[in-house]
Amino acid sequence: MPRPRLLFSLSMLLLAMGLPKVHADEPAAAGIAAAAAQTDLASLLASLPDASYADKQGLIRKMAELPDPKVRDVLKAMLEDGLYVRTSDNHIFIGQVDGDTVKLTDPLSGQAAGAESSDAVTTVGVNNQLRKVLRVALGQLDLNDPDAGVRLRAVREMLRALNAEGQTVLRARLDLERDAEVKREIEVGLALADLDSADAAVRLAAVRKLSSSLNPDVYNRLSAMVQVSTDGTYGDSDAAVRTSAQDSLRVIERYRTLYGAIQTFIYGLSQGSVLVLAAIGLAITFGVMGVINMAHGELMMLGAYTTYVVQRLMPTHIGASIIVAIPVAFLVSGLAGIAIERGIVRHLYGRPLETLLATFGVSLILQQAVRDIFSANNRPVITPDWLAGTLQINDVLAITYNRLYIIIFTFALFLGLLAVLKRTRLGLEVRAVSQNREMAKAMGIRTAWVDALTFGLGSGIAGIAGVALSQLTNVGPNLGQSYIVDSFMVVVFGGVGNLWGTEVSGNALGIVNKLLEPYAGAVLAKIFVLVFLILFIQWKPRGLFPQKGRNADG
Amino acid sequence: MAENIWRDLAAALRDDRAGQRLLYTLLAVSVLVPLLNLGVGQTSWLHVTNYSMTLIAKYMSYAMLALAVDLIWGYCGILSLGHGAFFSLGGYAMGMYLMRQIGDRGVYGNPLLPDFMVFLNWKELPWFWHGFQSFPYAISMVVLVPATLALVFGFLAFRSRVSGVYLSIITQALTYALMLAFFRNDMGFGGNNGFTDFKDILGFNLQAPGTRVSLFLCTALALAGSYVSCRYVVASRAGRVIEAIRDAESRARFLGYRVESYKLWVFVLSAILAGVAGALYVPQVGIINPSEFSPVNSIEIVIWVAIGGRGTLYGAVVGAFLVNFAKTYLTGAFPSIWLYGLGALFIVVTLFLQYGVVGAIGQWRRSRLRRATT
Numbered sequence: 001m002p003r004p005r006l007l008f009s010l011s012m013l014l015l016a017m018g019l020p021k022v023h024a025d026e027p028a029a030a031g032i033a034a035a036a037a038q039t040d041l042a043s044l045l046a047s048l049p050d051a052s053y054a055d056k057q058g059l060i061r062k063m064a065e066l067p068d069p070k071v072r073d074v075l076k077a078m079l080e081d082g083l084y085v086r087t088s089d090n091h092i093f094i095g096q097v098d099g100d101t102v103k104l105t106d107p108l109s110g111q112a113a114g115a116e117s118s119d120a121v122t123t124v125g126v127n128n129q130l131r132k133v134l135r136v137a138l139g140q141l142d143l144n145d146p147d148a149g150v151r152l153r154a155v156r157e158m159l160r161a162l163n164a165e166g167q168t169v170l171r172a173r174l175d176l177e178r179d180a181e182v183k184r185e186i187e188v189g190l191a192l193a194d195l196d197s198a199d200a201a202v203r204l205a206a207v208r209k210l211s212s213s214l215n216p217d218v219y220n221r222l223s224a225m226v227q228v229s230t231d232g233t234y235g236d237s238d239a240a241v242r243t244s245a246q247d248s249l250r251v252i253e254r255y256r257t258l259y260g261a262i263q264t265f266i267y268g269l270s271q272g273s274v275l276v277l278a279a280i281g282l283a284i285t286f287g288v289m290g291v292i293n294m295a296h297g298e299l300m301m302l303g304a305y306t307t308y309v310v311q312r313l314m315p316t317h318i319g320a321s322i323i324v325a326i327p328v329a330f331l332v333s334g335l336a337g338i339a340i341e342r343g344i345v346r347h348l349y350g351r352p353l354e355t356l357l358a359t360f361g362v363s364l365i366l367q368q369a370v371r372d373i374f375s376a377n378n379r380p381v382i383t384p385d386w387l388a389g390t391l392q393i394n395d396v397l398a399i400t401y402n403r404l405y406i407i408i409f410t411f412a413l414f415l416g417l418l419a420v421l422k423r424t425r426l427g428l429e430v431r432a433v434s435q436n437r438e439m440a441k442a443m444g445i446r447t448a449w450v451d452a453l454t455f456g457l458g459s460g461i462a463g464i465a466g467v468a469l470s471q472l473t474n475v476g477p478n479l480g481q482s483y484i485v486d487s488f489m490v491v492v493f494g495g496v497g498n499l500w501g502t503e504v505s506g507n508a509l510g511i512v513n514k515l516l517e518p519y520a521g522a523v524l525a526k527i528f529v530l531v532f533l534i535l536f537i538q539w540k541p542r543g544l545f546p547q548k549g550r551n552a553d554g
Numbered sequence: 555m556a557e558n559i560w561r562d563l564a565a566a567l568r569d570d571r572a573g574q575r576l577l578y579t580l581l582a583v584s585v586l587v588p589l590l591n592l593g594v595g596q597t598s599w600l601h602v603t604n605y606s607m608t609l610i611a612k613y614m615s616y617a618m619l620a621l622a623v624d625l626i627w628g629y630c631g632i633l634s635l636g637h638g639a640f641f642s643l644g645g646y647a648m649g650m651y652l653m654r655q656i657g658d659r660g661v662y663g664n665p666l667l668p669d670f671m672v673f674l675n676w677k678e679l680p681w682f683w684h685g686f687q688s689f690p691y692a693i694s695m696v697v698l699v700p701a702t703l704a705l706v707f708g709f710l711a712f713r714s715r716v717s718g719v720y721l722s723i724i725t726q727a728l729t730y731a732l733m734l735a736f737f738r739n740d741m742g743f744g745g746n747n748g749f750t751d752f753k754d755i756l757g758f759n760l761q762a763p764g765t766r767v768s769l770f771l772c773t774a775l776a777l778a779g780s781y782v783s784c785r786y787v788v789a790s791r792a793g794r795v796i797e798a799i800r801d802a803e804s805r806a807r808f809l810g811y812r813v814e815s816y817k818l819w820v821f822v823l824s825a826i827l828a829g830v831a832g833a834l835y836v837p838q839v840g841i842i843n844p845s846e847f848s849p850v851n852s853i854e855i856v857i858w859v860a861i862g863g864r865g866t867l868y869g870a871v872v873g874a875f876l877v878n879f880a881k882t883y884l885t886g887a888f889p890s891i892w893l894y895g896l897g898a899l900f901i902v903v904t905l906f907l908q909y910g911v912v913g914a915i916g917q918w919r920r921s922r923l924r925r926a927t928t
Contacts, residue, residue: 292719294853347905352719353633354904357860360853361900368893485730485849488723523734530731534724538710541720 041068042108045092048124049085056126057133064137072141074107079134083107084121095121136165143169148179155182159189167193188213195221200238207241211248214255214395222249259397264514270403272510273410274472276503277465278483279490280414283502284458285337286491288421288434289451291345292356295363296487297480299459302336303329303466304475305370308379319384322467329463336366337459341452349451363480371477378476387471402471409468414503417461421499430454434497489533495543505544509533563782566789572868572912573785577778583610584774588767604763607770611838613878614773618780618831620858620870622824625784627856628865629793630820631800632717636725637828638852639732640700644829645836645846646736647699649749650683651692652760652837656753669751670744680742689756696833697826704825705818712814712821717803726849733847748843755837766838773834777871780827784867787823796820857896860903863910872912 044063051059060078063071077083077094084095084102093104093113102121104113126134142154155173158166170186177183187209194206207225210218225236225245236242278300285293293299306329311321340362348355387405392398421427429450432440441447466479473479490509494501509529516525540546567573587610590602619641626632658665662672666679685691707728711721739745758765787793798806799813807813836842845851854877862873877899884892907914 292722344901344905353722354908356633356719356722357853357856358901358904361897361904364893364897364900368890368897371893372890481850485723485727489727492720492723523738527731527734530727530734534707534727534731535710537716537720537724538714541714541716 041066041070041074045074045107046090048083048092049090053125053127053130056124056130060130060133060137064140070107070110072138075134075138075141077107078124078126079131079138081123081126083124085124086116086121088120092124093121136169139166140169143173148182151177151179151182152185155185155189159185159192162189162193188215188218192217192221195225200241203236203238203241204244207244207248211251212255214252214259216395219249219252219256222252256396259394263397263399265511266399266407267403268511268514269507270406270510271514272507273406274469275486275490275510276410276414276506277406277468278462279487279494279502279506280410280417280499281458281460281462281465282487282491283494283499284417284461285455286488287497287499287502288430289454289458290352290434290496291349291455292352292359293340293345293455293458294356294360294484295340295366295480296359296459296462297482297484298363298366299333299337299462299480300466300469300483301370301475301477301480302333302366303463304381304470304479305374305379305466306332306463307467307470308374308381308475311382318382319386321382322384322387322471325467325470326464329467330460331463333463333466334456334460337462338452338456340459341455345455346448346451363484367477367480374477376477378474381470381475383471406468406472411503413461413464414499418499420457426450426453426457430457485530489530492537493533493543495545498543498545501543501545559786562790563786566785567782569789570785570868572866573781576781576868576871580774580778584771588770592763592767604766607766608838609882611770611773612835613875614777615831615835615838616855616858616878617871617874618777618834619828619855620862620874621777621780621784621867622827622831623855624859624862624864624867624870625787625827626820626824627859628867628870629788629800630796630817631803632817632821633719633722633856634725634821634824635722635849635852635856636727636729637824637855638849639725639729639847640704640825640828641832641835641855642732642736642842642844642846643700643703644696644832645842646743646749646832647686647692647695647829648833648836649752649842650686650695651689652752652755653749654683654687655755656751659753660751668744668749670739670747671742674739676742683742693833696829700825700829700832701822704822708818708821712817726852729847729852730849733844733849736844736847744843746844748841749836750841750843752837752840760837760840769834769838773838776830776834780830781867781871784827787820788867792816792819854896857900857903859910861899861907861910863912863914866910866912869910869912873910876911 041063044059044066048056048059060075063075073094074083074092082095084093084104085091086093086104092107094107095102095104097103097118098115101115101117103115104121105111106113139154139158142150142157145151145154155170158170162170167190170190174183174186174190177186191206191209191213192215194202197203197206207222210222222245225234226242226249227235229235234242236245278297281299282293282296285291285296303325307322307325310325310328311318314321314324340359344358344362345355348358383402387402389401390398391401391404421430429440429445430453432443432445433447433450433454437447440450469475469479469483473482490506491502493509494503494505512532513525513529516528520528537543567577587602587607590600591604591607594601596603619637622640623634623637626634653668656668660669660672662669664672667676671679686695707725711724716724735741736743736748737746743749752760754760755765755769758768760766788796795806795811795816798809798811799816803813832842832846858873858877859870860873861877862871863869877896880895881892884895903910909917
């Protein structure tokens, strides 16, 4: 690979040219001249044991310019006092203290080189000045790394404590940098540094450059500049700079408001999606069949516990376990639902209040069963790596992946369910039975069979919701209970018998909740939403999207 | 007018054989239990411990609550899953009086503020706490707060003709919202600890034997009074209309009855009974906290009524005693069995005992009678 290598050396050369002044200031120029002849790492390392601190500075700089990936380890070890000289033969090793001995690694080959007692080796001494040089050299190495991510980290690291030397390095890097994000980071960092300049023109240019940066440091610095202190002086002495800073601030604030609104919207959607997840199975059993299933929450709980069991069965494939758990949970909860329908609910059709009580009894039994089988404590369900983490869109907008996934997952589930109801034979029969049971029976539809399957479908969906909930909340015997009131409210709010209504009302309630939260706090926001719902139902007893037609009259 | 009421009442009770038996039993209990508690030495096997007496008083206040639910569910067809809210509100009103009675004997010794407010660094008594130092005021709040809530809630709900399961769901949401609200510290009701450590009622020490017996008698009297007034209501002309509404709401409306008004007044009456039950419950049990508002508690009340037999009034009382006795016994003896048992009760009663225990006994009696006559 000659080309990257060439580019690399070229950039090193340019970097070196950017630093001539610093070099000339060094007191031990003669030592460097002697070392300059040596070009490879081996010879540079060989001269390290006998070098003075001043000589070491030169050696470190030379090493940093070598196009050798091993240099990084050596410099890092040196910075952390982990570079050793074997007293017997003056060889250099990277060492790791292990009790009374030091485990040695040959820095050139990367091979283990046995262990020595700690008396037989000495560390390569570094002082504070040398540490500074080492840090700059390491930063410089990372700045030239082909990986943009490493470069970005290096830039951030350097910006944290930016000195004159670092500024020079970054300015040199700016011209070479091809990656837009790294370039932006350097620009912002340098402009922030320029804000301290004594020259008003430099500050003005810097302020202009910062006008669209969402970096929180920028916001704080600019705010400080326009702030008027108690003795009447401004943060910045120059009026033109202040005006410009004020303008920049205004732009930044507009962006911050915008991104804040987007974030609230997405968080609201994700919270709403949880509500939709909890309610969508209910929208089938309650909305389509008119059965009040108080054990619905417990069917979700079964789904969540299924996830736990699946993870226990395949501990080495946690990433895949969630995917496997979805159909399994559908089956487990679906079968439980069919059992409930066949055993209890079918005897109580037309007596909704009794159904409510009987299924509440089922929910108590399921809770206690889970308590006896899995213990009353919460069970740990592991979040796979691909669900964890944060999507950082910019400095002020960050969204955790699980929130994004829950939105997508819920919507997919909703569409899937809609497709089943509108496009399959089962869906057709379900709709027929719910609209006119007698007529459907006369057409040859086995209504009892359809009832069982519909109830099983709604319950299975609850199980899938449980898999998703296992990633968001604690998996314990009370998991279902905490959702039952909410999910009924969502279904009623959306309009019973209307899947779209459930989807829309769940998300709307989630967003309203999130909008209220900053002003009222989470609990009060929830209370407001509940009171709103109670009042709303008085106003429109059939929900947002009521069913039309003759069969609408319940 | 007053004579009419007494005459109607007497007539209603004359036909109510089971009710008479219930009232006699109550009379016997309220004579015997205090006698065996105070008059018999602690070593004697006849002695009724303070614990047992409090327990029976607790069951009696639950029975009042069950009566309240039976009145609206059994006779008017309104299944409220939020009656625990009225019970708790009554309890909280009484609790506020008892908290004010503590005075400067609290841990922090503040003469005005209850301990939890001192703990939260509050400087002044919130406005809604004023007046609760007076017993008559507190008692009027015990009645007025649940009644007002029921009036507003019922007015809105019945006017918009929210009925059936929809009504059940929003009553559940109501008690859930109240639970969340009372859990908050800033509400001024002691957050999740609620009220406890009561000392006096009307200047009498709550732990004193005399006070305990008096409270017990009050509860028995209140239960008997509730039963009689419920019986009076359901036996009256209005009671017939209420039953008609349960069986065919639209028909009752077409016949010219103001269905909404009837429903509303029964609902308010029921809420008041529940509130008084809560007020009697708190001083004897010695604690009230937001978990009383939890939806599960309210559903449990319904199952007492269902198990006893709804639409009979005495069935509700029997159910409340039976289920709570079983609960006390089973949670002590076999803690994990209790929830299975309760769950199974829900299922068995709704599937097989539509008229509850009382209904089953009546059926068995009738069939025996028929066999005897043929």
